[in-house]
Amino acid sequence: MKNKTFLFVLLFLPCFLSAQMKSYDYYRKLNKPSGNDYFSIKILPAIMAKSKSNLSDIRIYEAREKDTVEIPYILEWLGSTSEEFEVTSQMINESYREKCCSFATFKFERKESINRIQLKIEEDNFDKSIKIEGSDDNKKWFTIREHLRIVGYSNGETKVKYASLNFPSSEYTYFRLTLDDINSARIKIFDVFTMDIDTRKPGSYSELPIVTRKDSLKKQNKTTEITLDLGQNYFLSHVVLFPKKEKDFFRNVNVYCSLGKITSPKGVFENWSLEGTGVLRSDDENKFSFFNSNSSKIKIEIFNQDDQPVEIPEIKVFSEDCQLVTQLPVSDNLFLCYGKTNDNSPTYDMAHFEEKIPDKLNAINYGDEVVKASVIAETNPLFKEKIWLWVILGLVILVIAVFSLRMLNASKNEKS
Numbered sequence: 001m002k003n004k005t006f007l008f009v010l011l012f013l014p015c016f017l018s019a020q021m022k023s024y025d026y027y028r029k030l031n032k033p034s035g036n037d038y039f040s041i042k043i044l045p046a047i048m049a050k051s052k053s054n055l056s057d058i059r060i061y062e063a064r065e066k067d068t069v070e071i072p073y074i075l076e077w078l079g080s081t082s083e084e085f086e087v088t089s090q091m092i093n094e095s096y097r098e099k100c101c102s103f104a105t106f107k108f109e110r111k112e113s114i115n116r117i118q119l120k121i122e123e124d125n126f127d128k129s130i131k132i133e134g135s136d137d138n139k140k141w142f143t144i145r146e147h148l149r150i151v152g153y154s155n156g157e158t159k160v161k162y163a164s165l166n167f168p169s170s171e172y173t174y175f176r177l178t179l180d181d182i183n184s185a186r187i188k189i190f191d192v193f194t195m196d197i198d199t200r201k202p203g204s205y206s207e208l209p210i211v212t213r214k215d216s217l218k219k220q221n222k223t224t225e226i227t228l229d230l231g232q233n234y235f236l237s238h239v240v241l242f243p244k245k246e247k248d249f250f251r252n253v254n255v256y257c258s259l260g261k262i263t264s265p266k267g268v269f270e271n272w273s274l275e276g277t278g279v280l281r282s283d284d285e286n287k288f289s290f291f292n293s294n295s296s297k298i299k300i301e302i303f304n305q306d307d308q309p310v311e312i313p314e315i316k317v318f319s320e321d322c323q324l325v326t327q328l329p330v331s332d333n334l335f336l337c338y339g340k341t342n343d344n345s346p347t348y349d350m351a352h353f354e355e356k357i358p359d360k361l362n363a364i365n366y367g368d369e370v371v372k373a374s375v376i377a378e379t380n381p382l383f384k385e386k387i388w389l390w391v392i393l394g395l396v397i398l399v400i401a402v403f404s405l406r407m408l409n410a411s412k413n414e415k416s
Helices: 001-013 045-050 351-354 373-379 388-415
Strands: 026-029 036-043 059-063 069-071 075-078 081-087 089-095 101-121 128-135 142-154 161-162 164-178 189-201 205-208 212-218 223-242 252-266 267-281 287-303 314-320 321-327 335-336
Touching: 001 164, 026 045, 026 142, 045 223, 045 335, 059 321, 075 351, 081 101, 101 142, 142 164, 142 252, 142 267, 205 223, 287 314, 321 373
Parallel strands: none
Antiparallel strands: 026 335, 036 321, 059 069, 059 335, 075 321, 081 189, 089 101, 101 164, 101 189, 128 142, 128 164, 142 161, 205 314, 212 223, 223 287, 223 314, 252 267, 252 287
8 A cells, every 4th residue: 555655646746756866766755944044854774774875875856847956965974973092101110929910000291081991912811800090199099990801812713802991081190900810820011002082972873673683502612693683784883782790791792794695605605794892791881883884684793611601681783873964945845865776975065164054953854755666666576476577478478469360350351
């Protein structure tokens, strides 16, 4: 019924659909603007999913009586904005206590607020618990965070090293690390990078539907694999895992997205692309980023080693929101078009005059999606089966043959 409605609309809009607009598979009619001003148009994940050219095929058109005008826009991503700065420091002390712990102290030229320390470690195999302390005089110390864990693992084929310490922003002149050496050999820290991340504003994200989820335990590799199928391609921002926290855990994680299926002599396989690595922790938010990768499937690989698998009852996947910023005329014939293969990104003069765009913008909404007739035909199961195409072709040939015979018989009767 819905498809019939789309076809009905298309039949009664021939004057609005120019050759330009007809080259797109989908369009939505924009609401009439209240005035000739700048507006924002939010692009839903469902629209981004149907883009065939990585959002390069999105256009705004005004359909006039005699022609169609393309309206310029700027595409803006609405995720959280932050800047990361490397803060220089100097290692001033390295010491240890036999069968106890090691110490590393470093100093800033001026008091700095930092929230991450990245350690450079010579050894490949290590497992350490670390305490971070801060001081302004190198005498009185305050605990910032305890029981942070760094891990390195190498068996010749696989090499994993996680030596990043994340903690609440802290402002001290001196920082001291205490590494537990009771259960493992001492390690050599040959360099330290301290970082400050300044988050300017929180972002806007949309949760994506998960169509199917499959969990499997790979005993040979001592891993848990979780595969998520979203049903269609989306621009993936991040995934958040919500594990049960009945006990403390610290597991290395690889996150993949699918690039599609590949065919080999051994069969058809999913082509997985590694998007990033991280750690599943009992004391963290367990957020893993994709950086707007375009995919319909996600695979999460959790390294259990010799521990029991962590139960993860809930997983959420998010897409970063985006919007178009544009100056619209007061018209009732404005259309948002998308869905064109191999379309090029538009280039508008508007990109050079962003300072003229006001900070606060009124939003323009749009109506339901209208699908081009040819796309409806392609999605009809009748046309997906080749046997039906042959049946239809046979019927056409039969009809032509019947009419041809009738015409021949009529011609003979006239001559006789």
